[in-house]
Amino acid sequence: MPPQTQLDWQPVAAPARETLHGRHIRLEPLETGRHGDELWQALQGPDSDTLLWDYLPYGPFPERTAFDAWLAGHAASADPQFFAVIDLASQRAVGLLSFLRITPRDGCIEIGHVAFGRAMQRSPASTEAVYLLAELALGTLGYRRLEWKCNALNARSMRAAERLGFTFEGTFRQHMVIKGQNRDTAWFSIIDKEWPACRAAFQRWLAADNFDAQGLQKQRLEALRAK
Numbered sequence: 001m002p003p004q005t006q007l008d009w010q011p012v013a014a015p016a017r018e019t020l021h022g023r024h025i026r027l028e029p030l031e032t033g034r035h036g037d038e039l040w041q042a043l044q045g046p047d048s049d050t051l052l053w054d055y056l057p058y059g060p061f062p063e064r065t066a067f068d069a070w071l072a073g074h075a076a077s078a079d080p081q082f083f084a085v086i087d088l089a090s091q092r093a094v095g096l097l098s099f100l101r102i103t104p105r106d107g108c109i110e111i112g113h114v115a116f117g118r119a120m121q122r123s124p125a126s127t128e129a130v131y132l133l134a135e136l137a138l139g140t141l142g143y144r145r146l147e148w149k150c151n152a153l154n155a156r157s158m159r160a161a162e163r164l165g166f167t168f169e170g171t172f173r174q175h176m177v178i179k180g181q182n183r184d185t186a187w188f189s190i191i192d193k194e195w196p197a198c199r200a201a202f203q204r205w206l207a208a209d210n211f212d213a214q215g216l217q218k219q220r221l222e223a224l225r226a227k
Contacts, residue, residue: 011105012142015081020132023088023206024124027132030075030082030096032068038093039084040067042117049118055154056115057178074098080113085120085129095120097129099137107144107192109137114157124206127221130164131202138195145191152184161188165198165225201225 020027053059061067074082080100095116150157166188175185201224
């Protein structure tokens with residue numbers, strides 16, 4: 001067996017509960033009182049995405065009391081650490097996502113629990129939300145590995161991971177039982193040496209001049225990453 005490579009590595013800090021600012025959105029530490037009404041409308045209201053909860057381990061919530069209890073548990077959690085997504089144009093909470101499996105000793109962290117309202121889906125807001133967390137983890141804090149995991153049947157999440165620059169690593173078969181059903185889990189990652197190129201592509205894609213007057217992208221994120 002060849003000798004293991006010695007790393008010049010020191011543990012990193014856990015992410016602080018702080019607001020992150022972008023061009024289209026800001027990410028605020030989740031607060032039930034502050035964000036609850038708007039998230040209820042975005043995630044459970046009459047115009048919400050009916051497929052949103054299909055592959056999440058919780059929801060949907062037909063009653064507001066259960067939704068508020070779920071939200072309060074997330075707001076109080078340190079790991080997962082949840083953020084509300086605030087749309088700058090409307091100043092309303094339109095979704096949430098989190099860091100989880102935060103492992104400063106090994107420099108490994110995951111983005112998950114993604115619940116975006118219909119208005120966020122396939123928009124610059126959804127891309128920027130992931131970019132802000134990725135830049136904090138891999139850029140500012142210096143984590144070595146950023147993970148994305150999803151049900152292997154969740155085609156939307158699989159496509160999103162690949163579009164965002166995560167590399168597919170394989171499938172953990174019979175990994176979990178969720179809502180009484182088997183879950184095979186697809187694993188994706190971005191590692192630190194890949195982040196500079198991914199960051200540059202994100203920044204070029206999110207720039208104002210990449211969108212026309214109707215808000216349509218001029219260049220795809222995948223194409224920018226290939227340059």
